[in-house]
Amino acid sequence: MKTNDVILQTVTKVATFIILTFSVYLFLAGHHNPGGGFIGGLVVASAITLLFLAYDVKTVRAGLPPVDFKILAIAGVLLAVITGMGSFVFGKPFLSHAFGELDLPFFGNTEFATSVIFDVGVALAVFGTALSIIYTISEDMCIWRR
Amino acid sequence: MMNNLVVLPLLIPLLAGLIMAMFRKNIPFHRWFSLFSFSLTFAVSLYLIHQVSIGGIQILELGGWPAPFGIVLVVDMLSALLLTTTSFVGIACILFAFKSIGEEREQFYFYPLFQFLITGVNGSFLTGDLFNLFVCFEVMLISSYVLLSLGGTRIQFRETIKYVVINSLSSTLFLVAVAYLYASVGTLNIAHLSIRVAEAGQTGFMTTIAILFLTVFSLKAALFLFFWLPGSYSAAPTAIAAVFGALLTKVGIYAIFRMFYLVFYHQPEITHALMGVMAALTMLLGGIGAVAHWDIRNILAYNVIIGVGFIVSGLAVFTYVALIGVIYYIIHDMVMKALLFLLGGTMIRIVGTSKLKEMSGLIRNHPLLGWLFFIAAFSLAGVPPLSGFIGKILIIQEGLAKGAANAGFYWLAAIGLLSSLMIIYSLMKIFINGFWGETFLTRNMEKGSTKGLLLPCVLLTTVGILWGVGAEIFYPVIEQAAKSMLNPNFYIEAVLREVV
Numbered sequence: 001m002k003t004n005d006v007i008l009q010t011v012t013k014v015a016t017f018i019i020l021t022f023s024v025y026l027f028l029a030g031h032h033n034p035g036g037g038f039i040g041g042l043v044v045a046s047a048i049t050l051l052f053l054a055y056d057v058k059t060v061r062a063g064l065p066p067v068d069f070k071i072l073a074i075a076g077v078l079l080a081v082i083t084g085m086g087s088f089v090f091g092k093p094f095l096s097h098a099f100g101e102l103d104l105p106f107f108g109n110t111e112f113a114t115s116v117i118f119d120v121g122v123a124l125a126v127f128g129t130a131l132s133i134i135y136t137i138s139e140d141m142c143i144w145r146r
Numbered sequence: 147m148m149n150n151l152v153v154l155p156l157l158i159p160l161l162a163g164l165i166m167a168m169f170r171k172n173i174p175f176h177r178w179f180s181l182f183s184f185s186l187t188f189a190v191s192l193y194l195i196h197q198v199s200i201g202g203i204q205i206l207e208l209g210g211w212p213a214p215f216g217i218v219l220v221v222d223m224l225s226a227l228l229l230t231t232t233s234f235v236g237i238a239c240i241l242f243a244f245k246s247i248g249e250e251r252e253q254f255y256f257y258p259l260f261q262f263l264i265t266g267v268n269g270s271f272l273t274g275d276l277f278n279l280f281v282c283f284e285v286m287l288i289s290s291y292v293l294l295s296l297g298g299t300r301i302q303f304r305e306t307i308k309y310v311v312i313n314s315l316s317s318t319l320f321l322v323a324v325a326y327l328y329a330s331v332g333t334l335n336i337a338h339l340s341i342r343v344a345e346a347g348q349t350g351f352m353t354t355i356a357i358l359f360l361t362v363f364s365l366k367a368a369l370f371l372f373f374w375l376p377g378s379y380s381a382a383p384t385a386i387a388a389v390f391g392a393l394l395t396k397v398g399i400y401a402i403f404r405m406f407y408l409v410f411y412h413q414p415e416i417t418h419a420l421m422g423v424m425a426a427l428t429m430l431l432g433g434i435g436a437v438a439h440w441d442i443r444n445i446l447a448y449n450v451i452i453g454v455g456f457i458v459s460g461l462a463v464f465t466y467v468a469l470i471g472v473i474y475y476i477i478h479d480m481v482m483k484a485l486l487f488l489l490g491g492t493m494i495r496i497v498g499t500s501k502l503k504e505m506s507g508l509i510r511n512h513p514l515l516g517w518l519f520f521i522a523a524f525s526l527a528g529v530p531p532l533s534g535f536i537g538k539i540l541i542i543q544e545g546l547a548k549g550a551a552n553a554g555f556y557w558l559a560a561i562g563l564l565s566s567l568m569i570i571y572s573l574m575k576i577f578i579n580g581f582w583g584e585t586f587l588t589r590n591m592e593k594g595s596t597k598g599l600l601l602p603c604v605l606l607t608t609v610g611i612l613w614g615v616g617a618e619i620f621y622p623v624i625e626q627a628a629k630s631m632l633n634p635n636f637y638i639e640a641v642l643r644e645v646v
Contacts, residue, residue, distance in 0.1 A: 094153045095209040
């Protein structure tokens with residue numbers, strides 16, 4: 001049966017960009033305000049899930065870079081752990097983080113923190129895990145329908 | 147005393163597991179890398195023992211946040227000893243898995259999962275914070291769910307469902323107990339809890355929370371609430387069952403140890419007496435199970451239960467000497483249970499069945515296997531000079547000494563002795579039926595070979611014998627562990643040096 005989902009698909013095209021932008025905002029806000037890697041990653045995953053729903057898994061998967069989501073999740077955790085271990089070099093306890101401020105030409109006085117790298121790891125891990133779960137379930141669905 | 151080494155027993159297996167999972171297809175890499183990871187953890191743990199014996203309790207405040215607010219990892223002598231034993235048992239089980247686990251399981255992340263399991267176990271031994279204990283329990287349990295169901299045979303699925311349900315239930319109760327405790331004293335740092343509970347007094351409400359914790363940890367440790375254990379441990383492949391039998395229940399016991407020696411030690415006439423009753427029942431029921439069964443897997447699983455009962459009976463006696471006995475015994479039990487499961491698994495592999503009545507006369511073709519089993523059986527029963535002896539004699543002697551004041555301890559000691567008889571009876575049943583008698587199987591008719599399987603068994607036996615014969619050499623270390631467990635102030639001062 002062919003369903004007519006023109007409205008869903010059209011809305012999705014716009015909404016995905018809004019969701020993805022919002023996820024970046026959440027990710028960066030997380031340093032001082034509510035937000036952060038976990039939520040940022042989850043929101044990206046929700047954007048992709050919306051695409052999966054509006055179109056079909058195969059089409060969307062073809063549009064994404066051919067990376068195994070599991071590998072992405074593993075790489076995320078590795079990145080987070082290794083960032084935590086960076087403090088070993090400076091003789092500080094595990095997971096210690098540092099930050100500094102830099103005067104950039106356009107942005108003005110900007111704060112840089114090593115915990116952002118840690119958060120990128122968290123975001124990757126959450127994104128990879130959420131999507132590999134959804135992807136696995138959708139593969140199962142195809143088997144049922146056959 | 148900031149010491150980054152403290153986090154390594156947790157980090158090494160975690161990193162190793164992650165790296166291995168990246169390269170899923172490369173099985174030889176998985177094998178050697180897991181061996182490397184456990185050897186490294188073993189070396190670090192040995193070094194930690196050395197550091198603790200010189201410099202006292204080592205702590206690490208993660209991210210540099212001081213203790214009651216941030217997360218701390220704490221290594222005292224008991225944790226260091228358990229970490230060392232864990233990585234050693236890990237090495238032995240991995241060596242056994244090389245030849246026995248099968249390519250299919252290896253391809254579905256067996257080795258990374260094994261690493262994550264050890265990450266959880268080590269984390270539970272390291273953490274100085276009740277909530278992180280919960281988290282590490284979960285890391286350990288989730289890996290164990292997958293390891294138990296990996297391979298997907300019918301019996302595995304059936305037992306995994308039970309195992310998952312019972313453990314989810316106990317995890318929920320754990321969380322409820324943690325919430326109650328946090329609501330009433332406002333902290334979850336174990337050292338801080340110890341102070342707060344001592345200040346507020348262990349009232350009836352506190353004792354109720356303590357008993358809730360005891361229930362949760364008993365479910366994990368298979369203390370009295372062991373109904374889930376025989377089924378699930380006998381469904382798993384040998385290498386996995388060995389590591390479960392040796393380590394997972396001990397983590398539950400370790401949690402009981404910490405909570406009831408550091409935090410809830412004010413009313414032993416209620417909490418520790420309850421532990422004593424539960425331990426006695428565990429030994430009796432486990433003993434009956436071990437004696438009654440005619441299937442190697444089931445007999446071994448029930449032996450795990452008897453061991454748990456005996457260790458907790460030592461905790462219930464609650465004296466310094468009994469504590470030394472408990473620490474001797476818990477390490478002996480970890481090594482010997484792993485050995486026993488590996489030997490039983492080897493027998494099953496040779497004969498192709500786990501039913502005792504269908505095997506006979508293995509000693510003709512497998513003398514080494516037979517004698518290793520004999521040593522393991524005598525060691526578990528507590529025959530001197532093997533490793534179980536010192537722990538047993540210290541615990542039972544203290545039980546008898548305390549019996550003068552409270553007749554209940556006579557019962558506990560008597561049941562402890564009876565359980566040794568049941569252990570030796572059940573294991574000799576395996577020995578007599580499996581190794582004695584007429585040899586049916588010629589070498590060509592055997593279902594599987596023992597090639598490479600006996601090396602880890604020999605390793606474990608050697609350590610077991612050393613632990614028994616060299617008990618005197620290890621005494622200073624054990625003494626330090628017992629002292630720091632019996633004086634919560636050592637732990638508190640090490641963790642909260644800035645606040646107190």
